[in-house]
Amino acid sequence: MLKAVLFDLDGTLVNTNHLIFNSFRQAFSELMSHRVLSDEEIMDCIGPTLHQTGEKYFQDNAEQFVHCYRKYYQQDHDEMIEAFPGIVGMLQMLQEMGLKLVIVTSKKRDMAIKGLSYLNLLSFFDLIVSSDDVTNPKPHQEPIQRVLDYYHFSVDECLMVGDNSHDIECAHAAGVRSVAVGWAMRGSDYLKTYHPTYIINEAKELVDIVKKEGI
Numbered sequence: 001m002l003k004a005v006l007f008d009l010d011g012t013l014v015n016t017n018h019l020i021f022n023s024f025r026q027a028f029s030e031l032m033s034h035r036v037l038s039d040e041e042i043m044d045c046i047g048p049t050l051h052q053t054g055e056k057y058f059q060d061n062a063e064q065f066v067h068c069y070r071k072y073y074q075q076d077h078d079e080m081i082e083a084f085p086g087i088v089g090m091l092q093m094l095q096e097m098g099l100k101l102v103i104v105t106s107k108k109r110d111m112a113i114k115g116l117s118y119l120n121l122l123s124f125f126d127l128i129v130s131s132d133d134v135t136n137p138k139p140h141q142e143p144i145q146r147v148l149d150y151y152h153f154s155v156d157e158c159l160m161v162g163d164n165s166h167d168i169e170c171a172h173a174a175g176v177r178s179v180a181v182g183w184a185m186r187g188s189d190y191l192k193t194y195h196p197t198y199i200i201n202e203a204k205e206l207v208d209i210v211k212k213e214g215i
Contacts, residue, residue, distance in 0.1 A: 007104065008105060008164065015081070024069065028042070083119050086204055097210065099215060129146050139166040163184035171196075180196035188201070
């Protein structure tokens with residue numbers, strides 16, 4: 001019986017794809033004069049935390065990269081963020097069904113709240129687990145385990161929804177079922193290789209899955 005649905009934020013509920021990609025591109029352009037990263041290399045930066053990406057490319061000063069990225073992200077935020085189609089209606093239905101709705105994100109808490117607030121989505125969520133709240137971010141199981149411990153839920157009572165391999169791997173590690181969204185930047189064929197329990201192509205399909213799982 002399901003009691004909670006856990007959502008990744010960027011690329012799952014909120015379309016920040018161009019915002020994130022452009023912020024990475026501008027930050028790398030400012031700080032890395034000796035080379036230009038390919039689109040695929042930048043795509044690989046989506047999923048890990050900013051600090052992890054900073055450590056990968058700027059070992060001596062990861063925080064400088066984080067600060068630079070956040071500068072561009074905040075600069076363009078309001079013009080380049082929107083909820084994916086059907087998300088608001090889906091969240092309303094799940095909330096009316098009495099489920100706990102939780103954000104599990106690799107973003108910093110302040111930026112997660114900024115995006116949710118700007119799109120009037122914050123009130124749907126009972127709990128936010130951000131990169132500030134864990135020692136080991138996704139794909140480690142800790143972010144989901146935090147939710148399980150907070151509510152004293154079993155793994156059978158939660159469902160994880162995401163657009164990235166890190167989300168599915170986190171769900172596998174924690175032992176909960178997973179839903180991959182077909183509108184992910186990398187596409188559903190890529191996500192299928194990580195063996196999610198379900199793949200959806202429209203937000204409303206998640207409601208049908210929840211009903212099938214039982215509440």
